[in-house]
Amino acid sequence: QGRPGQGRPGQGRPGQGRPGQRSDDRPRRRREPKPEAPWIPKTILGKKVNSGEITSLEEILEQGGRIQEAGIIKKLLPDLKTEVVDVGIIQKMTSNGQSTRFKAIVAAGNENGYLGIGQGKSKQMRIAIEKANNQALLNVSPIKLGCGSWECRCDKKHSVPFKVRGKGGSVVIEILPAPRGLGLVAGGKIRRLLELAGLKDAYTTAKGSTPTMNSTSKAVLQCLRQTFSQG
Incomplete structure (x- = not known):
């Protein structure tokens, strides 16, 4: 038998954890991502x-x-980037009890005239993001960049060529051309979507339930698609 306070033989000292347990000082091994299968x-x-x-x-x-x-x-488009814009939880009462699912919104863009937005739902967050990522790639659309501001009148592609308006649910968003050097006058998530599309200067106005990212992202994508269809 050991001394008092030392515990039984074979057991670790108090504060050192159980035998075989990984110490905090030891570096943890990182799992390498699996190589993507050829298309x-x-x-x-x-x-x-x-x-x-x-x-x-x-x-x-x-x-x-x-x-x-x-x-x-x-x-x-091999230079396309994907980014998770919003995640949430969907709870629903069924005859078997309460069911919980996850939803994710992913944006795909190359910051040079292409943008797509997708949404996915699943019982696992990882699968929901994968579904949203795949849907965002399928929704990628070309965007026509230009300079439609009367204050600037340059030939560089830094803003929208004309005023565009889009609607998603109850959200209405307008994007107006802005002079070079002004930046993006928009909220945080809307600003990130415009950056992925390749815009550097623009005015934006938003009306409706803008905290709902699902409707907001649809309105932004509809706005930017009009630059290619109408231009």
Whole structure:
């Protein structure tokens, strides 16, 4: 038997944790991300993109093609960045009790004229983000940048070419051209969406329930899509 206060033989001292437990001083091993599987196209459009017959997203839109594979966007826009914009919890009462699901909103953009927003729901947060990421890639649209401000009148692509207006749910957002050097006059999350799209200077006005990020992101994407369709 050991001395009083030392505990039984084979046990650690008080404050040192149990035997076999990882010490706080030891560095923890980080799990390396799994390598992404190579993309195998399944649709006719995907096979054309993979073979090099189609080299731009604008060419697909002009032909009226429908993008059904996220690999098409990754192939045409390799510099695309994805960012989680908002996460939340959905609770629902069922006959078996209360069910909890997670929802995530992800934005994809290359900060040079392309933006897409997607939403995903699942019982696991990781799967919800993966669904939103895939949906954001499928919703990527080209955006026409320019300088529509009468104060600036330069030829550089730093703002929107004209005033655009979009609506998502009860949220109405307007984006107006701004002179170079002003910056983005917008809220935090709206500002980040505009940055991913490639805008550097713009005025924005928002009305409605703007804290609901789902409606706000839809309104922003509808605004920016009009620059390409109307321009």
